[in-house]
Amino acid sequence: MHTLTHEGGHVLGASHDQSQPKSWIRNDPGSLECLWKEGYIMSYVDGGAKHHRFSHCSLRQIRNVIIMRGRSCWTVSNTAHTNQGKYPGMEVAPNAFCKNVFPDKANVTADMNSPRMRECMVKCQYAEYSEVCYYGRCRTYVKTYFTYEHALDYMYCGDRQVCVQGVCGGKTVTPPTRPTEAPATQKNRNYRNAGTKYWKHRVSLRL
Template sequence: MRLVGLVILVILPSEGFEMPRRVYPRLLEERSSDGRIAMRVHEGLTLNLRRATVAAPKVRVLEEENGKAVTQFYDGKDINQNLYEDEEQLATVELIRDQKGVSMRGLVGPHHRIQPMPVSERSEDDSVPHMIYKIEADDMLDKSLKTTERSGANITERAYGRQARVPDIIYVEVFIVTGKRHYAYYQQTSHLIWYACIMVNFANLRLAAVSSPKVKLVLVGLEKDEKEPYAVVTQDGYLFDELTIKEFQRYAVRRRTDFGRPDAVFLLSGYDVITIHNGQLTEAGLGIGFLSGICTDNYVALGEDKPGLFSGAHTFTHELAHLYRGQTCWNFNGNGYSMKGTYPGMMVSFERFCMGLVDNRANITIRNVTVEIATCKVMCTYTKRAYTRYNVRGYEEMMFQRKDDALDYMQCGDNKVCIQGYCVPKPPEVTDTTKIPEKVT
């Protein structure tokens, strides 16, 4: 670990505090016709849960015991057996039923987490009391590192699901490294694995808009790293993003075989991350990763996370999307199927892209989509039909906007496409790109 002395500009979060809420979740329907479980969390939220598969068949965990490196393997089937998801509510939870009742912990949506209360209190119907907390979410500077390096590595078709002649899903193997500030919170390694699975599956739900083929992240391992030789930390205890990610990249390349040769490696850090913005250091830089690094030696990203609180779930998703963005190295052994020359911007329409930026899609209409040529960012304008007591009609349409990086090979002008954040002339070999719609309704 390296120590540096720096002066930091602090940007305070703007959102107000939300009080925790006590709830008594209960089963409404044990099994529906499609195998789902209906769980009423409170009067305003019912989850329709289906089983989720997040862990690989074998999950490796690297750590040191008595000064010696040790690798242990955990059964993925045991890890996955209590994991459930609701793809509409963007919820991922562990659901356990025993003689004490039904308990759940994890994410009940993109902004709230749930956990059982450590008390023996029961409701009148014998439901287990839980607490729902709002996830602390600071404003994040969108920052990444560009790379033009291409290695010979391929993402291969893996047998986590049923084999298909033309696979519908690409499984991207993710390995997570955690430092002592993070992993020390978890009393048992199994708890750390569970927490990582919730983070990975939250990213899967947010990346569900990618299709042809679909992309699914799979947790293949973790490292509990006590020494963190790559961490560049200030005297005040902040992790400097750019220097750390470069050191971490070299570390991940050296440890690639130890990690099981995954497709992506993520540093989940218990430190607050700082970055340089407009010539000053600020805490607004929550994470950083390499653009399109997933098929190169730059297959790494990092993000801060308060252990146990899922504060880094959005950062984790965002940085892994940077790693995946624009990669063209998919080859599928044995079936003669290749995605070479096919890019995300060719497969995801602007409409689906914009819908993927909003959490609750009910009563949402996309009104306009534009691409900023200078930055290759997509600006989506929406209207939401919402009830109001101040309007005689009982409702009104509210307008709002969202902005994010364009996918590689999305159109940004006449015969131009976005490639790694730049609007450039479309390469002659590319003929099919996502076009900017004249009007979206």
């Protein structure tokens, strides 16, 4: 959705933030005063919640084009089907969302108990297992690889709230009855089998 919104901004006249006025658009104000590093939609920098919003420079550029083009620019002619009141986070399960982040990996989950869900950042992760045995003693090593992705609108973010444009708040919702937990949050356990001793070791690695 971010890429679609970014490109839609270009179509409506918004330049990348911190850009000179465009000579081919009459009265284009440019966006020099809005710094690229601030991380709004028209920047590639991830500014957190700001990355879900246009800077005031982008809004000014879009307003200029819409006023210049007149009513034909904003009249809705699309007759496509829409689902009023439904948002991506209502339709896409967290684990399915994370599976798209790591499409070629197994054991992919979304850690909905991660503290960063309060920032509307989903912790997507997958676990890889390996076992090493010496003289009847075996150790199972678990490496959990993870990354953070911006939550979809209306994804649950704790305290019966949802994410809206990168902010945890929105209206209250009924939370999932069994939120997904990370493999890394499970407690370490010892395993025994036929006299062989097993230990499980866990490591988390951010990608």
